[in-house]
Amino acid sequence: MKKLIFGYGVTGKTVEQYFQKSNIDYLIYDENKELNLPTELVFEPSRFSEIDEVVISPGVKPSNSLLEQFYLIEKPVITDIDIFNNIYKEKIIGITGTNGKTTFVNLLAGFLNSQGSESIAVGNVGRSPLEIVDKKFDYVVMELSSFQLHYINKLDLFMGVILNIYEDHLDWHKDFDQYANSKRRIKEFITEENIANNFLDGNDINNLDKEFDLSKLPFYKNTSEMFIKVIENLNFNKNTGYEYLLNSKTDEHRYEIVDEFNDVLFINDSKSTNFNSVSMATKNINNGILIMHGLTKNITTKDLKIYDGVKTILIPKDMDVNFGNLDIEIIRLDSIFNLKDVLLKIINPGDTVLFSCGGASFNDFENYEERGQFFKDIVLNIKKEING
Numbered sequence: 001m002k003k004l005i006f007g008y009g010v011t012g013k014t015v016e017q018y019f020q021k022s023n024i025d026y027l028i029y030d031e032n033k034e035l036n037l038p039t040e041l042v043f044e045p046s047r048f049s050e051i052d053e054v055v056i057s058p059g060v061k062p063s064n065s066l067l068e069q070f071y072l073i074e075k076p077v078i079t080d081i082d083i084f085n086n087i088y089k090e091k092i093i094g095i096t097g098t099n100g101k102t103t104f105v106n107l108l109a110g111f112l113n114s115q116g117s118e119s120i121a122v123g124n125v126g127r128s129p130l131e132i133v134d135k136k137f138d139y140v141v142m143e144l145s146s147f148q149l150h151y152i153n154k155l156d157l158f159m160g161v162i163l164n165i166y167e168d169h170l171d172w173h174k175d176f177d178q179y180a181n182s183k184r185r186i187k188e189f190i191t192e193e194n195i196a197n198n199f200l201d202g203n204d205i206n207n208l209d210k211e212f213d214l215s216k217l218p219f220y221k222n223t224s225e226m227f228i229k230v231i232e233n234l235n236f237n238k239n240t241g242y243e244y245l246l247n248s249k250t251d252e253h254r255y256e257i258v259d260e261f262n263d264v265l266f267i268n269d270s271k272s273t274n275f276n277s278v279s280m281a282t283k284n285i286n287n288g289i290l291i292m293h294g295l296t297k298n299i300t301t302k303d304l305k306i307y308d309g310v311k312t313i314l315i316p317k318d319m320d321v322n323f324g325n326l327d328i329e330i331i332r333l334d335s336i337f338n339l340k341d342v343l344l345k346i347i348n349p350g351d352t353v354l355f356s357c358g359g360a361s362f363n364d365f366e367n368y369e370e371r372g373q374f375f376k377d378i379v380l381n382i383k384k385e386i387n388g
Contacts, residue, residue, distance in 0.1 A: 002027050002050050004043055006067065006077075007057025008035060014128035015055050015080050027051065029066065051075060055083070058124075058147035061172055079151050081142075084129035090136055092156065093230075096144040096186050097163025097202065099277045100223040101125075103251050104163060105143040107219075107227055111244050112139050115236060124148060146182040147172065155189040159198035161230060162186060164222055166276035170298035197233060202226055212242045218250050220280050253372035255281060255356075258379045262386055263349035266379045269356035270372030273297075275304035281356035285309045288352045289343070293336050293371065294359020296320055304358070314342060319359060336364055340378045344385065353379075 003019060005012045008030035019026045027050065029043040043051075054070050054077045070077060085092075095105050105121045112119035122129040123142040132140070139158075146169055165180050173179040190199050202222055214224045224245055231241040250256055251271070258266040269281045273294065282290060288310040301322055306313070312329045315321060316336050323330060333342060347353060355375040357368075365371040 001025070001052035004029060004051045004054045004070075005057075006054050007060050008032075008037070009057055009059060010126070011057045011080055011128055012055075014130050015083070018080075018083070018130045018133070048073070053078060055080065056151050058145060058151065062150065076153075077151065078153055079148060080128050080130050081123070081144075081148060081155060082153050084133050085155050087133050088129070088140070089156075090140065091138065091158040092140045092142055093159045093161070094142050094144050094155065094157045094186050094189065095161045095163065096146070096149060096183050097161075098166040098168050098183075098274060099280065100163050100220050101143045101145075102271070103219065103254055104161075104223050104227060105141050106251060107223075107245070107248060108230060109139075109141040110248070111227075111231060111236075111241060112141070112234075114244065115240070144186060146179055149185045150182045152185075152189070156191050157186070157189045157198075158191065158194055159200070159230070159233070160186040160190045161200045161226060162202055163226055164202045164276075166274060166303045167299040168274040168276075168297065171295075172297075200226065200229060200233065211238070215284075217245045218248070218255065219245065222280075253368055256372075258376050259383060261383050264347050265352045266375075267352065267354045267356075268372050268375050268379075269354060270361070270368045270375060272356040272358055273360050273368065274299060275301060275358050278356045278358040279303065279305040279307070281354060282307045282310050285352040285354055287311060287348075287350050288354055289314065289347065291315075291339065291353070291355045291357070291375075292319060292321065292359070293357040293364070294319065294361055295363050296359045309352075310354075312346065314339065318363070321358070336374075339375075340381060343378070344382060347382075 002025040005015050005026055005028045008028050027043040027047060028037055028041050054075055056077050056079055060067060095101055102125050105125050109119045109121040117138040119139040119141055120132055120137050121141050122132060124145040125143040162183060165183050167176055169179055187199050214221050217224045228238050228241050232238050253268055253270040256268040258268045272278055272281055282288060286309045289312045290310045292315040306326060306328060310328060314331050314333055317332045317334060361368045361371040
């Protein structure tokens with residue numbers, strides 16, 4: 001019998017490496033027929049009887065017709081995280097939420113390492129836990145997306161954290177309730193002896209701004225508050241945690257200061273892919289020119305709040321956003337690739353140009369990283385044109 005790697009992206013390739021190392025037979029299925037896979041590894045419908053277990057990649061929608069066939073014949077559908085969990089027995093901290101997960105996971109793993117606790121960030125942050133399954137850490141800090149939480153069968157968490165829940169990925173989940181419930185599944189995976197003290201929900205964390213000046217930190221208030229609460233629950237000093245945040249920077253493409261020249265500040269927040277993220281990004285700017293872009297994933301505008309510091313919004317004509325009666329100048333771009341020419345016409349000293357997109361990048365770019373680099377290149381070119 002063989003395993004089926006369902007989806008041959010980053011996760012699928014890591015699963016393949018693990019299977020090869022472990023001498024496990026497998027086949028591969030991916031809807032991209034242009035992949036150059038060895039013929040003997042390609043799954044065809046005639047080979048159903050060869051499969052005893054399906055390892056699903058998180059991007060595959062539950063409505064996928066082939067996946068539904070495997071469910072109908074009651075073949076187990078598992079994830080790379082299930083495989084990891086069956087082997088790895090040290091402490092795992094699971095982090096989920098709509099906004100700020102990657103930043104939070106990297107901050108927490110970095111802080112724990114700075115305090116002498118050997119730790120590593122895995123999961124949706126970009127590294128499958130199978131890459132470190134044969135190693136031992138004091139803490140594995142695991143970013144968990146709603147997709148992963150939907151499919152995971154078993155995960156023994158020492159601690160589980162929900163940062164926040166807002167509308168997102170409603171092109172994948174059938175509705176907001178399903179999306180939110182996928183996030184909340186993280187609580188099911190906290191081991192019984194740890195559930196009382198080690199489940200933290202961002203809705204319950206507040207008032208830390210009375211102890212610390214969170215406005216000095218380059219992170220969302222929610223991120224900073226939860227970070228301090230988590231390290232306190234892990235028996236580290238809160239003041240040490242605050243000092244660590246003071247000396248840390250945001251991840252690339254997450255509210256990243258790109259440059260400042262001619263008294264104009266440029267901020268790259270390409271990782272913003274939903275409306276709440278845009279709202280939080282606009283909260284602390286003045287004379288703002290907000291640039292939006294992308295696929296809105298069927299989410300509504302209920303979480304979109306444009307703060308008073310924004311004076312102009314630039315948005316491609318093909319981005320479906322209803323601003324209602326918003327009293328702000330809105331400029332519709334023929335294409336995001338006209339952005340540089342428009343900015344050169346409208347920026348003035350004292351402005352903040354904020355590239356906080358509010359949508360997925362895939363209509364024009366490979367990913368949010370490519371989109372963020374596109375903006376950074378525009379800033380560099382504007383600087384050259386203005387300064388000669």
